[in-house]
Amino acid sequence: MYRERPAGFARAVLWTSTTAAGAAPTRVLPDGCLDLLWSSRGGLLVAGPDRTAYLSGGGPAERWVGLRLPPGTGPAVFGVPAVELRDRRVPLGDLWPARDVARLAERAEAVPAAVLAEVAVARLRAAGGPDPLGARVAAALSAGAGVAATAAETGLDPRALHRRCRHLFGYGPKTLARILRMRRALALARADTPLAEVAARCGFADQAHLTRDVRDLAGVPPTALLPPRPV
Known part of the structure; x- marks a missing residue:
């Protein structure tokens, strides 16, 4: 089950996905975007820009909430060049201070979509907006x-x-x-x-x-x- 809606800023999109245990993997096509993710199993993650399709799921049941940032916007939010995240899924704690990420993760357990949008807006504002x-x-x-x-x-x-x-x-x-x-x-x-x-x-x-x-x-x-x- 997959749904998406406008996030209300910078042409970003909020999406949710729920996969059943053992469900067939979903093919996620490359789009030039970076995503800030919350997973019921993995916590807060960053999905970098893919060059080829990424197969998601196929394991235990999992709930996902994601904030898809339009092409070119991700580096202003995450503070690193997009090429460093290419074809990768990395814990947010690898990019930001562990203490800050732990606080965000605790809040995201209750309202993940709101937390993802809130932190992205704050980071964009601090960066002066996307390039x-x-x-x-x-x-x-x-x-x-x-x-x-x-x-x-x-x-x-x-x-x-x-x-x-x-x-x-x-x-x-x-x-x-x-x-x-x-x-x-x-x-x-x-x-x-x-x-x-x-x-x-x-x-x-x-x-x-x-x-x-x-x-x-x-x-x-x-x-x-x-x-x-x-x-």
Whole structure:
């Protein structure tokens, strides 16, 4: 069972998930985001930006509450470059003072969503907000702009853009562009757009190119990620 809703600040999203013991793992697709998590078994954690799909669950019953920070926002909250968290799930205590995390964990047992949002808002305020470059780069790449055009639009040379992207998103602009394009393609496909048309609209060479890219990033072809069609 999975639900999500707007967190009410910085385009962040609060989500909840409950998994039964022994349930099949859930495939979490890469999205360029960092998440602040509370787990009924693991306490407070940070999920870094993934390059490929992450399989969650498959073990004992567990309840999750998460705060998904939009691409480029995580470093301002956690105080570390996103690349240091890439493809990792780490205890929050590895990043922040243990005493502070222990107090947060105690409060989160009762109202995890409120605590996650409260601490993220406070950290963002203390940092002066997220780096505005993150939203500009993510918006340009989401709209299909190339890396060179994005660098020109932001006033950075390609090497500087690559360095800033690793800090903000955990990987360079080419990888982020592939991930955002995959998510844009899947959104169209889930709205019943034929895959050949999806490929053309999202800038893939053809449907086979779309299938290869989704398989590389998600571990399965796009058809495996779409809801079953009515018989």
